[in-house]
Amino acid sequence: MKLISPFLAALISTSAAFAAADFEARIVESSKALRDAGKGGDASAYYAEMERQGKALLKDFPDKGEPYEYLLTVAEHSDPEKARSLIKDLSTDKAPDEIRGRVKGLERKLDMLGKPFPMKFKAVDGREVDLEAMKGKVVLIDFWATWCAPCVAELPKVKEAYDKLHPKGFEIVGISFDEDKAELEKFVKDKQMAWPQFFDGKSWQSVFAQQYGIQGIPSMWLVNKEGKLVDLAARDGLAAKVEKLLAE
16 A cells, blocks of 8 residues: 655645635636626526636536536526537536436437427316417416525516417416415415416426426426427517517
């Protein structure tokens, strides 16, 4: 067995400490840059900065999980071409197992694009929901929860789009990650959310969360008038995207 001298052991320990401190400093810097990018409410600027920070961190710290988390988050909020490009950076043995699992889930979702999207359930208010029967409409699938602050923050924009475009053929299907049915029903009533809600009380283990690999909410998908899944990142520019699909 080779023995490491006390001097070498101290040197290794000091080097590791400096490396850790450097990484922590970079994370603080990147967090500030992201906060600054997000101040104006421009989602594209925020994700562009997150991509820049992720790639820079990945180059210098390929054994850390944060760079992969940054890039995967950007991929999850990008168009399919961009997402697949970022997946190449994430497909490495150095990526954490949890990240690689999410990457595979994202790839499965990307593979669903352009294909028929069947979904059928009985809503909490008793309505029967069947996307097959909703062909001819543009449908937003909104994965959300009452306890999710970003979901609640998005609600005014979702309602505005619904009120404006519902008469033209826009529908919404809510997939709730709540565990308390009464709380969900009260929230939907108080906020005057007219669209049907799926609920099974299992949160992240719910049937649709598991089936479609939902890793974060809010997550908004769009189904076109032909009943095909066409957008996995409908949150940004929702109304404009819906109007474009209605015009097709």
